[in-house]
Amino acid sequence: MVGDVQADRVVPPTGFTARLTVLAAAAMAFLAVFALALSLATGRLAERWSSALTGSATIRITAPEDQMEAQVAAVLRLLETTPGIGTARLIGRNEQEALLTPWFGPDLPLDTLPLPALIEITEEGRGYDPEGLRARLAGEAPGAVLDDHSRWRAPLVRAASRLRALGLFSMLLITATTALIITLATSAALAANAQVIRVLRLVGAQDAYIAGAFMRRYTARAFTGALAGTILGALAIRLLPAGAREGSDGFLTGLGFAGTDWLLLPLIPLLAALVAFLATRATSLATLKERS
Amino acid sequence: MIELQDVTHGYGASPLLAGVSLSLAPGSFHFLTGPSGAGKTTLIKLCYGELIAGQGRVSLFGQDAATMSRDDIALARRRIGVVHQDCQFIDHLTVAENVALPVVVSGRPTRQIEKDLDDLLGWVGLSAHRSALPPELSGGERQRAALARAVIMSPEVILADEPTGNIDWEMSLRLLTLLVELNRMGKTVLIATHDLNLIRQAKKQVAARVLRIANRQLLAAGAEL
Numbered sequence: 001m002v003g004d005v006q007a008d009r010v011v012p013p014t015g016f017t018a019r020l021t022v023l024a025a026a027a028m029a030f031l032a033v034f035a036l037a038l039s040l041a042t043g044r045l046a047e048r049w050s051s052a053l054t055g056s057a058t059i060r061i062t063a064p065e066d067q068m069e070a071q072v073a074a075v076l077r078l079l080e081t082t083p084g085i086g087t088a089r090l091i092g093r094n095e096q097e098a099l100l101t102p103w104f105g106p107d108l109p110l111d112t113l114p115l116p117a118l119i120e121i122t123e124e125g126r127g128y129d130p131e132g133l134r135a136r137l138a139g140e141a142p143g144a145v146l147d148d149h150s151r152w153r154a155p156l157v158r159a160a161s162r163l164r165a166l167g168l169f170s171m172l173l174i175t176a177t178t179a180l181i182i183t184l185a186t187s188a189a190l191a192a193n194a195q196v197i198r199v200l201r202l203v204g205a206q207d208a209y210i211a212g213a214f215m216r217r218y219t220a221r222a223f224t225g226a227l228a229g230t231i232l233g234a235l236a237i238r239l240l241p242a243g244a245r246e247g248s249d250g251f252l253t254g255l256g257f258a259g260t261d262w263l264l265l266p267l268i269p270l271l272a273a274l275v276a277f278l279a280t281r282a283t284s285l286a287t288l289k290e291r292s
Numbered sequence: 293m294i295e296l297q298d299v300t301h302g303y304g305a306s307p308l309l310a311g312v313s314l315s316l317a318p319g320s321f322h323f324l325t326g327p328s329g330a331g332k333t334t335l336i337k338l339c340y341g342e343l344i345a346g347q348g349r350v351s352l353f354g355q356d357a358a359t360m361s362r363d364d365i366a367l368a369r370r371r372i373g374v375v376h377q378d379c380q381f382i383d384h385l386t387v388a389e390n391v392a393l394p395v396v397v398s399g400r401p402t403r404q405i406e407k408d409l410d411d412l413l414g415w416v417g418l419s420a421h422r423s424a425l426p427p428e429l430s431g432g433e434r435q436r437a438a439l440a441r442a443v444i445m446s447p448e449v450i451l452a453d454e455p456t457g458n459i460d461w462e463m464s465l466r467l468l469t470l471l472v473e474l475n476r477m478g479k480t481v482l483i484a485t486h487d488l489n490l491i492r493q494a495k496k497q498v499a500a501r502v503l504r505i506a507n508r509q510l511l512a513a514g515a516e517l
């Protein structure tokens with residue numbers, strides 16, 4: 001009945017600060033789940049969109065057969081003098097046929113079809129100015145059309161990256177707030193338990209023992225609270241309306257955890273426990289020193 | 293063991309104790325008397341490092357209390373069992389847990405002392421109250437629990453501040469007998485008390501020195517005892 005469990009009983013198991021700590025840790029963990037989901041989702045989005053961006057744009061030239069060669073040459077010449085264009089390559093007829101075969105089958109006599117000429121361009125440096133290029137193309141080769149469908153995403157990629165940074169920053173704030181709350185709760189508990197500390201001192205307890213008793217209590221409380229908060233947060237994300245998780249490209253597509261992302265969740269209560277451990281340790285040792 | 297050399301200490305402007313010297317040699321038995329407010333409790337607090345002397349030197353097991361760290365003082369306290377005048381319990385722990393506390397904080401597994409704890413609680417007549425909380429005890433029961441806690445570590449020195457203040461004569465004699473027995477085993481004992489009958493009774497069993505605080509000084513008591 002006086003087992004070694006008693007070591008932890010010296011700090012009263014109940015009280016205002018106990019509930020405060022559990023609740024605060026739960027709330028912070030809940031928020032952390034969303035901040036994490038936001039960071040991961042926007043991270044995935046930014047990655048997907050920016051990889052689409054680095055893909056090349058194409059210039060498609062449709063012209064009567066007798067003008068084709070001249071227009072292609074004009075476009076290639078023009079591209080050479082356009083700043084921001086890395087490479088420009090005319091896609092050969094064989095290559096075009098190879099691209100089309102899967103769609104139309106090998107039997108279609110492609111060589112008899114009037115195929116447009118395709119020029120694949122890649123960007124270089126800070127990229128080209130699509131409006132300027134379009135204007136020049138219109139002047140030099142009326143049959144040329146710039147197809148840069150992925151460029152409109154550039155601001156979105158920036159926004160997604162920014163959102164991801166904000167998500168990570170929120171996690172930092174949540175961690176700091178957790179540390180702050182636990183520090184306050186520990187200070188309050190140390191003040192409320194002055195008599196307990198006094199008696200422990202009188203019977204020969206060293207600082208490390210007294211601080212340890214508070215540290216174990218608060219680490220356990222922070223862990224329990226954060227575990228509950230994480231589970232609730234994860235459930236809330238699981239239960240997001242299905243529409244928000246399907247579809248292909250919308251912002252809400254990815255707001256959730258995919259595959260191995262779930263493995264990050266257990267880190268939240270562990271991090272909360274670590275933060276509580278460090279905050280309680282610093283607070284209690286400082287307080288014990290002060291009140292010698 | 294514990295030595296006070298030329299100690300002067302007080303709480304305000306005028307000192308309560310002036311130039312007091314005391315040596316608690318191993319195996320000695322002391323009584324400390326004096327009128328209420330004379331400074332008995334203050335003297336005892338100096339002896340276990342709760343108070344640090346304003347002037348003079350207090351040495352605990354050879355170390356100067358004034359220069360000891362908190363943790364060193366804690367280690368010294370494990371060798372000194374104290375019955376505090378106001379008992380000093382942790383109110384949300386049971387009597388048994390409070391009595392075992394010195395063992396728990398010293399990091400020793402309490403399993404080893406289960407039997408000692410039972411014997412001790414039986415000896416001070418608190419077996420039936422072992423699961424009670426301190427606020428539920430009577431004054432005398434609290435003092436008996438405090439005595440049990442003071443001796444559970446089998447300390448080298450026992451300082452008891454009015455241990456029989458709220459206890460009937462019969463129980464007082466039993467506690468005295470326990471302390472005398474511990475003294476025969478080589479422990480150093482100091483008891484602060486107003487109870488002259490207790491002192492007379494003790495003198496029949498043990499060679500006790502009786503000290504008296506009067507006019508800020510510590511004097512050997514007269515032959516009236």
Ligand SMILES: Nc1ncnc2c1ncn2[C@@H]1O[C@H](COP(=O)(O)OP(=O)(O)OP(=O)(O)O)[C@@H](O)[C@H]1O
Nearest residue numbers: 303304308326327328329330331332333334335377
């Ligand atoms: N922490 C303190 N601050 C200020 N004065 C104190 C403090 N502790 C004790 N005193 C004063 O010092 C004097 C001596 O107190 P102490 O407790 O040592 O007396 P005592 O001899 O033990 O008395 P009693 O027999 O009543 O227990 C008292 O006048 C008391 O008011």
Ligand SMILES: [Mg+2]
Nearest residue numbers: 332333377453
């Ligand atoms: Mg007193």
